[in-house]
Structures are given as C-alpha cells and as structure tokens.
Amino acid sequence: xxxxxxxxxxxxxxxxxxxxxxxxxxxxxxxxxxxxxxxxxxxxxxxxxxxxxxxxxxxxxxxxxxxxxxxxxxxxxxxxxxxxxxxxxxxxxxxxxxxxxxxxxxxxxxxxxxxxxxxxxxxxxxxxxxxxxxxxxxxxxxxxxxxxxxxxxxxxxxxxxxxxxxxxxxxxxxxxxxxxxxxxxxxxxxxxxxxxxxxxxxxxxxxxxxxxxxxxxxxxxxxxxxxxxxxxxxxxxxxxxxxxxxxxxxxxxxxxxxxxxxxxxxxxxxxxxxxxxxxxxxxxxxxxxxxxxxxxxxxxxxxxxxxxxxxxxxxxxxxxxxxxxxxxxxxxxxxxxxxxxxxxxxxxxxxxxxxxxxxxxxxxxxxxxxxxxxxxxxxxxxxxxxxxxxxxxxxxxxxxxxxxxxxxxxxxxxxxxxxxxxxxxxxxxxxxxxxxxxxxxxxxxxxxxxxxxxxxxxxxxxxxxxxxxxxxxxxxxxxxxxxxxxxxxxxxxxxxxxxxxxxxxxxxxxxxxxxxxxxxxxxxxxxxxxxxxxxxxxxxxxxxxxxxxxxxxxxxxxxxxxxxxxxxxxxxxxxxxxx
Amino acid sequence: xxxxxxxxxxxxxxxxxxxxxxxxxxxxxxxxxxxxxxxxxxxxxxxxxxxxxxxxxxxxxxxxxxxxxxxxxxxxxxxxxxxxxxxxxxxxxxxxxxxxxxxxxxxxxxxxxxxxxxxxxxxxxxxxxxxxxxxxxxxxxxxxxxxxxxxxxxxxxxxxxxxxxxxxxxxxxxxxxxxxxxxxxxxxxxxxxxxxxxxxxxxxxxxxxxxxxxxxxxxxxxxxxxxxxxxxxxxxxxxxxxxxxxxxxxxxxxxxxxxxxxxxxxxxxxxxxxxxxxxxxxxxxxxxxxxxxxxxxxxxxxxxxxxxxxxxxxxx
Numbered sequence: 075x076x077x078x079x080x081x082x083x084x085x086x087x088x089x090x091x092x093x094x095x096x097x098x099x100x101x102x103x104x105x106x107x108x109x110x111x112x113x114x115x116x117x118x119x120x121x122x123x124x125x126x127x128x129x130x131x132x133x134x135x136x137x138x139x140x141x142x143x144x145x146x147x148x149x150x151x152x153x154x155x156x157x158x159x160x161x162x163x164x165x166x167x168x169x170x171x172x173x174x175x176x177x178x179x180x181x182x183x184x185x186x187x188x189x190x191x192x193x194x195x196x197x198x199x200x201x202x203x204x205x206x207x208x209x210x211x212x213x214x215x216x217x218x219x220x221x222x223x224x225x226x227x228x229x230x231x232x233x234x235x236x237x238x239x240x241x242x243x244x245x246x247x248x249x250x251x252x253x254x255x256x257x258x259x260x261x262x263x264x265x266x267x268x269x270x271x272x273x274x275x276x277x278x279x280x281x282x283x284x285x286x287x288x289x290x291x292x293x294x295x296x297x298x299x300x301x302x303x304x305x306x307x308x309x310x311x312x313x314x315x316x317x318x319x320x321x322x323x324x325x326x327x328x329x330x331x332x333x334x335x336x337x338x339x340x341x342x343x344x345x346x347x348x349x350x351x352x353x354x355x356x357x358x359x360x361x362x363x364x365x366x367x368x369x370x371x372x373x374x375x376x377x378x379x380x381x382x383x384x385x386x387x388x389x390x391x392x393x394x395x396x397x398x399x400x401x402x403x404x405x406x407x408x409x410x411x412x413x414x415x416x417x418x419x420x421x422x423x424x425x426x427x428x429x430x431x432x433x434x435x436x437x438x439x440x441x442x443x444x445x446x447x448x449x450x451x452x453x454x455x456x457x458x459x460x461x462x463x464x465x466x467x468x469x470x471x472x473x474x475x476x477x478x479x480x481x482x483x484x485x486x487x488x489x490x491x492x493x494x495x496x497x498x499x500x501x502x503x504x505x506x507x508x509x510x511x512x513x514x515x516x517x518x519x520x521x522x523x524x525x526x527x528x529x530x531x532x533x534x535x536x537x538x539x540x541x542x543x544x545x546x547x548x549x550x551x552x553x554x555x556x557x558x559x560x561x562x563x564x565x566x567x568x569x570x571x572x573x574x575x576x577x578x579x580x581x582x583x584x585x586x587x588x589x590x591x592x593x594x595x596x597x598x599x600x601x602x603x604x605x606x607x608x609x610x611x612x613x614x615x616x617x618x619x620x621x622x623x624x625x626x627x628x629x630x631x632x633x634x635x636x637x638x639x640x641x642x643x644x645x646x647x648x649x650x651x652x653x
Numbered sequence: 654x655x656x657x658x659x660x661x662x663x664x665x666x667x668x669x670x671x672x673x674x675x676x677x678x679x680x681x682x683x684x685x686x687x688x689x690x691x692x693x694x695x696x697x698x699x700x701x702x703x704x705x706x707x708x709x710x711x712x713x714x715x716x717x718x719x720x721x722x723x724x725x726x727x728x729x730x731x732x733x734x735x736x737x738x739x740x741x742x743x744x745x746x747x748x749x750x751x752x753x754x755x756x757x758x759x760x761x762x763x764x765x766x767x768x769x770x771x772x773x774x775x776x777x778x779x780x781x782x783x784x785x786x787x788x789x790x791x792x793x794x795x796x797x798x799x800x801x802x803x804x805x806x807x808x809x810x811x812x813x814x815x816x817x818x819x820x821x822x823x824x825x826x827x828x829x830x831x832x833x834x835x836x837x838x839x840x841x842x843x844x845x846x847x848x849x850x851x852x853x854x855x856x857x858x859x860x861x862x863x864x865x866x867x868x869x870x871x872x873x874x875x876x877x878x879x880x881x882x883x884x885x886x887x888x889x890x891x892x893x894x895x896x897x898x899x900x901x902x903x904x905x906x907x908x909x910x911x912x913x914x915x916x917x918x919x920x921x922x923x924x925x926x927x928x929x930x931x932x933x934x935x936x937x938x939x940x941x942x943x944x945x946x947x948x949x950x951x952x953x954x955x956x957x958x959x960x961x962x963x964x965x966x967x968x969x
Contacts, residue, residue, distance in 0.1 A: 492880075
C-alpha cells in the first residue's frame with residue numbers, strides 16, 4: 075500500500091529566504107475539553123499562504139477544517155484552546171496575541187465570510203447600519219465618510235442599487251444578496267487575508283457560481299489572499315491553486331490543487347477524488363458504453379448497468395404525472411390572500427424500476443411534486459397516477475395500501491428519526507402500523523433490514539443521537555423499505571451528507587434498486603448526483619418544467635439555456651479528476 | 654507572480670494517518686437515550702444529590718412526621734404558660750405564642766405544603782399538558798379558543814384568583830380544594846409551554862415520515878409529538894412545585910388558605926409576624942423551612958433543564 079506514497083520533507087526548510095509567507099501555520103494543535111475528557115480536534119496542521127495566493131482546506135464534517143481556522147482567528151468555543159504550534163501572520167504569532175491585539179487584526183487585516191448568510195446578519199438592524207458598524211470598528215472613517223464607504227463597499231460586493239437598499243433589513247434580501255453583504259463586510263477594510271468558511275454551501279449552484287466569481291475578482295484586484303474552507307473538492311480545485319486535505323484532525327495531503335486532483339497519493343484523498351459526484355458518474359457512463367468485462371465492474375456499475383438495461387424495455391409507466399398544478403393560498407393578514415403557484419403544469423412518466431430525478435434550485439417546486447405524490451398535500455389540478463390508478467382520488471379506506479407501496483426518505487438526517495425512540499422501534503413502526511407480524515417476527519425483520527442497509531443488527535438498540543448523518547439516512551431507508559414498497563420518493567435524501575458517505579448511500583440505493591426492482595423519484599438540487607443515479611431527468615424552475623429527457627441527453631446535449639447554466643455552475647465540473 | 658511560485662507537495666505518511674472505514678458504526682459503547690444521558694449528566698453534579706436528599710427528607714417528613722417528633726403540633730401539647738419560651742432540652746426551637754413546640758409544628762407543617770404543592774403541580778401538568786398538546790397539535794379554531802381562554806386565566810394572578818374563590822367557597826378549605834383552586838389558575842402556563850413544544854415537534858420530519866407510513870393522527874400525537882415535547886414541561890413542573898408551595902404559604906399567611914386548625918408554615922409565619930418584636934426567631938424557622946423546600950425544587954428544576962438542554966447535549 076505504502077509504495078505509492080512519497081514522503082517529502084513536510085515544509086520548506088530549503089525554501090530559501092526570498093519571500094516570507096503571509097500566514098505561516100506550524101504544527102497547530104487544538105484541544106477541546108469535554109465531559110469525556112480532553113479531545114484533540116486538530117493534531118498538527120501546517121501550511122504556508124503567500125500574499126495573493128488562494129488556499130482551500132478540504133475535508134468532511136468533523137475533520138477539523140473549520141476548527142483549525144477558528145483557532146487561528148481566536149474564535150474557538152469556550153471549551154477549546156490552542157494546545158500547541160504557531161500561526162505567524164505578518165510576523166506576529168496569532169496564537170499568542172492578547173484579545174485586544176487580536177481584535178485589531180480581525181476585520182482589519184483578516185476578513186471573514188461566515189458559512190450561513192441566513193443567520194449571520196442581525197435581523198433587527200438594517201443592512202446599512204451593520205456594514206457601517208464594521209467600517210467604523212476597523213477604519214478611522216466616521217459619520218458621512220463612513221456612510222459613503224458603506225455604499226462603496228456594497229457596490230463592490232455586487233449589489234446593484236446599494237444607496238436605496240441601505241435602509242432595508244436582512245429579511246428583504248435573498249440568500250445570495252445576504253452573502254454578498256457579508257463578503258462586502260469581510261472585504262470592507264481591505265484585509266490582507268480573507269477567510270471564507272463554506273461561503274456558498276447554503277446557496278443554489280448558479281448563485282454560488284456568481285458569488286465565487288465575485289470573491290475571485292475582488293480578491294485578485296486587491297491582491298488579497300483567500301483561505302477557503304469547503305467540503306466540495308470541485309469547488310476547492312476551481313477556486314484555489316493550493317489544497318490542504320484534512321482527515322480526522324490531520325493533514326493527509328497538501329500541495330498544488332491540480333497535482334493533487336490529477337494524482338492523489340494518500341488513500342483518503344484517492345477515496346475523496348473517487349467519490350466526487352461529477353467524476354464518479356462519468357466513470358459509470360464510460361463503463362456502460364465501453365461494455366467492460368463484467369469481472370472488473372464495481373457493484374455500483376453493475377447496478378447501474380442492470381437498471382439501464384431494464385429501463386430500455388418499453389412498458390406502461392408505473393407513475394404518470396399529467397399537467398399537475400399546485401396553488402397555495404398565502405395569508406396576508408386579515409382575510410386577504412394571494413395565490414402562489416408552486417407547481418405549474420408539470421408532466422412526466424416514470425417506468426417501473428427506473429429512476430427519475432427532478433432537479434431544480436430552491437423555489438423550483440421540486441419538493442412540492444414529491445409532497446403531492448406522497449399525498450401529503452392535495453393536488454390543485456391535473457392528475458397523478460400510480461400503477462394505473464389516480465393518486466388524488468385514492469379512496470381513504472385504501473390509503474394504507476398506497477402508503478405501503480410508496481415510501482419517502484427525507485432530506486434532514488437529523489430530523490427524520492424520532493430522537494426519543496430507539497432505532498429498532500423506528501424501523502418497526504411501519505410494520506406495527508400495518509399490523510404485520512408479531513413482536514418476534516418484527517424483531518427479525520428489523521435485523522434483516524439493518525443488514526440490507528449494511529448496519530450491524532445491534533444498532534436496533536441505539537438512539538439516533540449516537541449515529542452519524544449517513545447512518546441515520548440509512549436507517550431512514552431501512553424504515554422506508556420495511557413494507558417492501560415499489561416506489562421510494564427520495565427528497566434531497568443525500569444532500570446533507572459528506573461526499574464519501576453520500577457515495578456510499580447512493581451505492582446502497584443502486585444496489586437496492588437492482589435487487590428489489592424499486593422505482594425512485596429522486597428530488598435533488600445537485601446535478602452531479604443526478605448523473606450518478608438517474609435514468610431520466612426533469613429540470614424544473616419556478617414551478618415549471620424547463621427540460622425533460624434522459625440523463626445522457628441532458629448532460630451531453632442540453633437544449634435549454636437554464637440547463638446549460640446549471641451544468642456550467644457545477645463547481646469543478648470542467649476539471650479532469652484523476653482516478 | 655503567485656503562479657511562478659513552486660508549491661511543494663506533502664503527503665502524510667500512512668502510518669500516522671490510518672484511514673478508517675467510511676462511516677462505520679460503533680456499537681461497542683453503551684446505548685444511550687435522552688433520559689439516560691440527562692440522568693448521567695445530573696448524576697455527576699453534587700448539587701443534584703443535595704437537592705434530592707433534601708426533597709426526599711421533606712417527603713418522608715410529610716408522610717411520617719411521627720418519626721421525627723414525639724410531640725403534638727397543637728391541642729393538649731400546647732400550654733399557654735410556655736408561651737414564647739426560649740429553646741430548652743427537647744424543644745430546640747422553643748415555643749410559639751400559644752405555647753406549642755415550634756420544632757413539632759415545622760415538622761407537621763411540611764405535610765400541608767408538600768400535599769398542596771404536589772397535588773397542584775400534578776393537576777396543572779395534566780390539565781395544562783392535555784389542553785396545550787391538543788391546541789398545538791390540532792390548531793385552527795380549537796387552538797384560538799383554548800389559547801384565548803388560557804390568556805384570560807393567565808391575566809389573573811393565581812394567588813389573587815385563589816383569594817377570591819376561597820372567600821366564596823361554601824365549604825371549609827382543605828389541601829385538595831386549595832390545590833384544585835391553584836390548578837385552575839395555574840394550568841395556562843403549562844399549556845402554553847406544551848403548545849409551543851408541540852408546535853415545534855409536530856413539524857419535524859419524523860412526524861411527516863410517520864404520516865407517510867400511514868400512522869393515524871392520534872397515534873402520532875401520543876407516540877411522537879408528546880414524548881418529544883415533555884422536556885420543557887418537566888422543567889416547568891419542578892419549578893412550579895416550588896411556586897405552589899409558596900402560594901399555599903401565602904394564602905395561609907393571608908388567612909384564606911388552609912383553616913387555622915391545620916398546621917402550615919404559612920399560618921405559622923403569619924402568627925409569628927404578630928410577635929416579631931418580641932420573638933423574631935419564631936418567624937425564622939417556618940420561613941427557613943419554606944425557603945429550603947422551595948429552593949431544593951427550584952434548583953432541581955434548573956439542573957433538569959440543563960441536563961435536557963439539547964444545546965448542552967450537543968456540546969458534550
């Protein structure tokens with residue numbers, strides 16, 4: 075295993091003295107005090123960042139990527155401390171500065187763009203006030219001058235009419251606009267370094283692209299270095315020339331992004347590169363086209379191959395959606411109501427055993443379609459049929475039968491399981507509700523289902539808070555499978571998971587599909603994932619279907635501009651990943 | 654210029670950074686539930702034990718006061734010649750105005766406090782819990798009616814309401830009737846908290862998942878929504894036990910609570926107030942007993958809240 079790994083001397087003792095790095099982190103250690111004793115969250119992180127350079131720290135949740143950076147910025151939670159190492163910024167060791175000195179550096183010399191634009195602006199103050207506050211804290215500008223600077227900063231951040239928007243409140247801004255304001259705040263004092271902690275992970279892909287482009291132009295204009303923290307390998311590769319891959323608090327690989335992606339050396343990096351959606355999907359496609367010998371196929375390939383062939387045989391669609399419209403009445407206080415078309419004349423068919431992906435950004439109505447089909451909401455007009463019968467008028471008495479045949483898996487792995495009930499009870503609930511078997515046989519079924527989603531049977535006695543997001547999502551799939559359904563409605567079921575875990579769950583879904591001949595309605599915003607799992611794609615925007623075709627067709631020959639935009643916005647989509 | 658800079662490649666030695674299986678489940682440790690975790694957290698704090706020991710002691714005293722004193726709190730044991738006598742052997746707290754042993758009265762007084770406190774708490778929790786859960790879960794006009802009704806009761810301070818009601822009662826007040834009156838004015842607080850908790854948990858994904866499984870609405874309320882809404886109610890319950898004990902003492906102090914024949918800390922405080930210049934110590938003992946009891950319940954409530962706090966849990 076280890077012959078593929080070259081161990082170079084970690085960091086440039088031989089680099090010479092021609093230029094000192096702007097930020098030089100050496101063997102940084104962070105320790106958290108918890109009830110269970112001290113936990114080392116970061117175990118020796120080192121890197122150099124020169125003026126004008128971009129560095130991306132990549133890793134899954136819990137890898138210590140955010141912790142390292144919050145430690146450098148002295149923003150650790152109360153129970154955490156830097157237990158070793160140094161972080162030289164412009165000659166000063168940030169880990170040894172007093173709080174006062176640190177306050178001087180934060181904002182003024184190091185700007186910060188936080189992760190969640192929704193919660194990082196104070197809803198009770200208007201935008202102008204919040205930007206001005208930062209400017210007054212970090213510069214000598216006051217009063218009118220400061221106000222003029224606010225307008226300037228917001229204009230730079232890409233807001234079209236900043237003068238008029240100063241008095242508006244965060245609630246009147248969209249997510250993308252809020253993130254622009256936060257970037258404006260972060261850049262307002264012309265810092266030498268901008269730290270962007272997952273700056274776009276809460277945003278739609280097309281907005282994400284615009285925001286990242288904007289950070290790019292802004293920082294290159296002023297020669298600002300950027301430190302990206304991200305879980306998205308594609309994004310990292312596209313936006314930073316340097317990459318630092320973290321795993322369990324340690325650096326596993328560090329160097330030029332192109333080199334690392336083209337030729338990952340550490341097994342963890344290899345795994346990460348392999349699991350990146352845009353790449354893995356391409357691999358499946360090429361195998362299918364090239365008809366490689368069966369023995370060399372991975373399970374995922376075989377599953378994809380199997381249901382690709384199945385999808386080619388024409389048959390009456392299992393699910394048929396025709397001209398479905400859903401109108402919500404929005405109360406506007408008193409008796410006034412406005413109507414909102416969440417889904418507008420949507421039609422598609424799904425053949426048995428195939429996967430239909432509905433793709434769209436937030437507000438596209440993709441989740442509404444899922445809710446309508448699950449009979450969690452009533453259809454306003456149009457028809458949805460399942461196995462030749464109308465879903466909307468499905469008799470109440472036979473609702474249980476419908477529920478048995480169509481099962482959902484939801485997005486949030488932390489909300490989908492009742493925290494007060496054990497895993498076993500949660501999985502057994504559908505069996506109990508439908509009166510299947512006695513206590514002993516139910517216990518046996520639960521063990522079988524856990525095995526099906528590759529979890530040990532002992533998990534049944536556990537509670538959800540002990541499991542990771544991916545494990546919870548597998549439990550949710552197990553519960554959905556308990557009644558041996560024909561259709562699974564997966565509403566953003568893998569969106570909240572780390573890349574590796576996501577790949578694992580997708581593989582599980584593919585295996586289950588070929589094994590149990592399941593039909594999937596796969597709702598997602600992530601085109602990379604679509605390519606990995608779907609046979610057909612329906613692209614939605616603002617309640618309407620933009621484009622609908624087979625996956626290959628949509629990816630290789632998109633007809634609508636919106637689809638093209640979506641495809642281009644996938645971070646790292648154009649990148650050639652190594653294998 | 655940045656592009657011309659040579660970027661050195663570093664790959665961690667594999668021995669130092671072993672790669673584990675993706676998302677493996679650790680089933681070696683002990684399984685833990687929310688209540689188990691909360692108890693584990695509480696167990697580690699010495700204050701929990703102080704509160705629990707005190708509460709246990711108070712409960713034992715109120716059930717079998719005879720174990721702690723051989724005297725009688727009233728009647729023949731009280732002899733006027735002993736009026737306001739200082740402590741003597743066997744009567745460590747001295748005597749009150751009527752010549753009764755203060756220590757014995759404190760011991761016997763615990764019963765009425767604890768009875769009224771417990772009964773009122775149980776009643777408010779049941780009434781408030783049910784009403785709040787139904788209002789929050791079913792919503793609509795039911796919620797509107799119940800919430801406004803609760804607001805009406807909420808607007809009347811429970812002690813004030815209890816004074817008015819006890820004045821017009823045709824029968825003699827006892828611990829049960831007093832608890833009922835307190836509960837009538839006390840339920841909206843629990844109902845509000847229950848309603849709020851239910852509103853949050855009824856929109857959780859696991860509820861939607863259960864609906865999609867075909868579980869009936871009533872069953873979802875009982876099996877998923879209520880258990881997930883109980884934590885804040887339990888906190889308010891422990892705290893309100895203390896406040897109900899105070900309310901009983903207040904009413905007895907004002908003379909509208911338990912009848913004068915009943916032994917109660919509130920009544921004793923009221924009696925001691927008349928002789929406060931001569932014997933201030935008489936006020937101290939029942940007041941201290943009351944304060945210790947209430948404090949133990951309030952502190953326990955605080956500890957329970959900390960232990961059940963999801964944010965505190967996440968930090969662990």
